[in-house]
Structures are given as structure tokens and as C-alpha cells.
Amino acid sequence: MLTPPAPEPAAAAVFAAFAAxxxxxxxxxxxxxxxxxxxxxxxxxxEDAAMLRLAPAPEPTAAARAGDAWRNETENGPFALGLAAAAVLVGVPWPPLAIACGAFVLARLAHAMAALGALQPLRTIAWLAGQAATLALAILCALRLWSRLP
Structure with a gap:
């Protein structure tokens, strides 16, 4: 049976910065x-319109785009966060963890900006980059576990 390593403080700090x-x-x-x-x-x-003494009205396009980008984040972020937490727990060193987490954050920032600005194909490219960063986190976890097998 594998004994889990103690989390590396620098890797835990990377995870905390990633989550923030x-x-x-x-x-x-x-x-x-x-x-x-x-x-x-x-x-x-x-109820929102009534609070401001307004009649309900269709949501502006910018609000809909921001809402769509936020929902997309709630669909993608948890997987990356979970894999980053797993990486810390299995002892992935902090430098590759920081690169993968940083790449995910940059990709998701680009995705959000592209979603708000209706910029294609940048939105799709940024989404794919975020998926690649998430895959990198999974690979880092797998490699770390593979290297610890008896």
C-alpha cells in the first residue's frame, strides 16, 4: 500500500493561489x-426589477454573455481544482503544478474575455487550452502515482 506523502508547503501555496x-x-x-x-x-x-421599482425587461446581451461565461466556469473549474488538490495530495512538485495551474487560469481568463467580447475562434481556442491544462494536471497526478508504485 502506498503511504501518502506529506503535502509540500509550496505546492499547497500554489493550490491556494489557484483557487483564489x-x-x-x-x-x-x-x-x-x-x-x-x-x-x-x-x-x-x-423580484429584481421590483426591488428597483422597474418593470421586468429582457436581460441585456452583455449580462447574458457574462452569465454564460460564469456558468461555463462552474462546469470546468471544479475539475481543475479537484485535480490540483489531488496533485498536492499525491506529492506533485510545485513547479509543474504551478505551470499547469497558471496555464489554466490564463486560458480561462482568455475564455472569459472572449466570451464577453463575442470573439471567435479565440473563445474556442481558450477553452481548448483550459482543457489541455486540466489534462496536464491529470497526467501529473498519474505520473506521480506511477513513479511511486512498488
Whole structure:
């Protein structure tokens, strides 16, 4: 049976920075969505419109795009976060972990910007880059586990 290594403090710090960066990106997308609604004074949900004494109105395109980008993040981020946590737990050294996590954050930032700006094919390329970074995290975990087999 494999004895799990103690998490390397630097790898744990990389994971913490990774999680914080993804949270900040998500918060920025949420703020962009709210800002678009407030600027247009358009709220699709009746309770939101009523709070500001407005009639419900269709959501502006910018708010819809920010919401779509945020939902896409909630579909992709957890897998990368889970694999990064697993990488820390199995003892992946911090430098390759930092590269994979940094690549994921940069790819997801590019994806969000492309989604907000309706930029194709950049949005698809950025999404694929994020998938590649997630795959890299999985490969790092597998290699680390493979190297520890008896």
C-alpha cells in the first residue's frame, strides 16, 4: 500500500493561489453581469426589477454573455481544482503544478474575455487550452502515482 506523502508547503501555496485566482475571476464575471443589468436598468426576474421599482425587461446581451461565461466556469473549474488538490495530495512538485495551474487560469481568463467580447475562434481556442491544462494536471497526478508504485 502506498503511504501518502506529506503535502509540500509550496505546492499547497500554489493550490491556494489557484483557487483564489479562479474565485476572483468568477467574482469579476458576476460583477460584469450585474453592471450590465444596472447600466441597462433591465432585470428579467420580476423580484429584481421590483426591488428597483422597474418593470421586468429582457436581460441585456452583455449580462447574458457574462452569465454564460460564469456558468461555463462552474462546469470546468471544479475539475481543475479537484485535480490540483489531488496533485498536492499525491506529492506533485510545485513547479509543474504551478505551470499547469497558471496555464489554466490564463486560458480561462482568455475564455472569459472572449466570451464577453463575442470573439471567435479565440473563445474556442481558450477553452481548448483550459482543457489541455486540466489534462496536464491529470497526467501529473498519474505520473506521480506511477513513479511511486512498488
Amino acid at each position: 485566482a479562479l474565485w476572483l475571476k468568477g467574482a469579476a464575471l458576476s460583477a460584469a453581469q450585474v453592471q450590465a443589468r444596472v447600466r441597462a436598468r433591465a432585470f428579467a426576474r420580476p
